[in-house]
Each structure stands twice: as structure tokens, then as C-alpha cells.
Amino acid sequence: DVKVTQSSRYLVKRTGEKVFLECVQDMDHENMFWYRQDPGLGLRLIYFSYDVKMKEKGDIPEGYSVSREKKERFSLILESASTNQTSMYLCASSTGTGVYEQYFGPGTRLTVT
């Protein structure tokens, strides 16, 4: 079974803090993705990566950056957290040939106060 794990299930941070969300997959997938889920808006893509050290902006990259130093790990960074970044963050991965079918982690509920 594909396993995608995220470092924290719940996180509370203060406005202005730098926040790191970590994601690890164990199936040697080439592609990794970060989404945020908000009520009424569905899942929106923040960033994705097709390979180590490679990244592409998604639909809502503002206020976020990413890092992929190893194939199995994809980090999402909030440089200076703001209250409008309070959300559920979901990481996903997929194989190079099956980009359309993604496997998701359990999510991190981030609250910025």
C-alpha cells in the first residue's frame, strides 16, 4: 500500500512565524503535491514537484514556498504565517506515468492565531 505521511496532524502557530510542513512518501513516486482544503472551495493546488529539486507553482502559491531535496520528501514552508493561511493542508504523491491518480496523506490542520 502507498503510504503518505505528514509530520503533524494539528499545528497552532502565531502570526508571523515561519512554519514547516513535512510530507514523506514510501512508494518511490516521482510526483508530489501540496494542497489546501477550505470549506466551499474544495482542494486547491499550492505547489507541486516532478523531481528532486524541481518545483512548479500551482493555483495559489502566494505566501508559500517548497523544498524537495530528496525524492521521498516534500516540504511546504510558510515564510510568515498569516491568519488567512489557517486551513487543512494535504500532501499527495503519484507515479510519473499516473499523474492523474494521486495518493493523499492524512492532512495537517494548521491554525494561525
Added chain:
Amino acid sequence: DQQVKQNSPSLSVQEGRISILNCDYTNSMFDYFLWYKKYPAEGPTFLISISSIKDKNEDGRFTVFLNKSAKHLSLHIVPSQPGDSAVYFCAAFFQGAQKLVFGQGTRLTINP
């Protein structure tokens, strides 16, 4: 610009009956359509998909129908079971963009 829309935020169905979840899209270039299911405090899990060259795909109790002329797809669950209560996301993919586009989700509740 919402390319994939699920216009019903919620749906309530009696156990044993058919559940029909709907999804509309605007981009005729999409190659695949997928349905994901999400329980609270868990990540979405893949349920079923359909290629844009087909009009139906069936997997057990789940059937997805695609109407390209109407840019509409639907997920049928027959018979509905209490464990089907979850949020269902419709998603679309096209090779050009190499990414999934998700709808807003529909919360399905199956009543005993």
C-alpha cells in the same frame, strides 16, 4: 475561474437507495475524470475514474457516467450504505497541465 463545479454542497439519502452525485466542468480538454472520497480527519482516497473517451465506468457499487456534450459527470452508488457517508470530490486532469483540478466537494449522508 472554477473549471470543475459541484453545485450541491450536501446530499442526504436513505440506506439501500441510490446516491447520485453530480459534477460539471468547463474545459473540454480534460483527459480523465476522477472521484475521491474523504472521511473527516483523513486524506482523500481514490474511488473511481473515467477516461474522456468513455461514457461509463463501473466498479462494484460505484458507476461513473460521463456526458461530454453536456460537460457533466455523475457518480452513482447503489445500494448506498452507511459507510458511504463522506465528502466526495470530483476531479479532472489533462496532460497539458499535468495536474488535477478539484471541485468543491459534496457531503453525502446515508441515513439508516
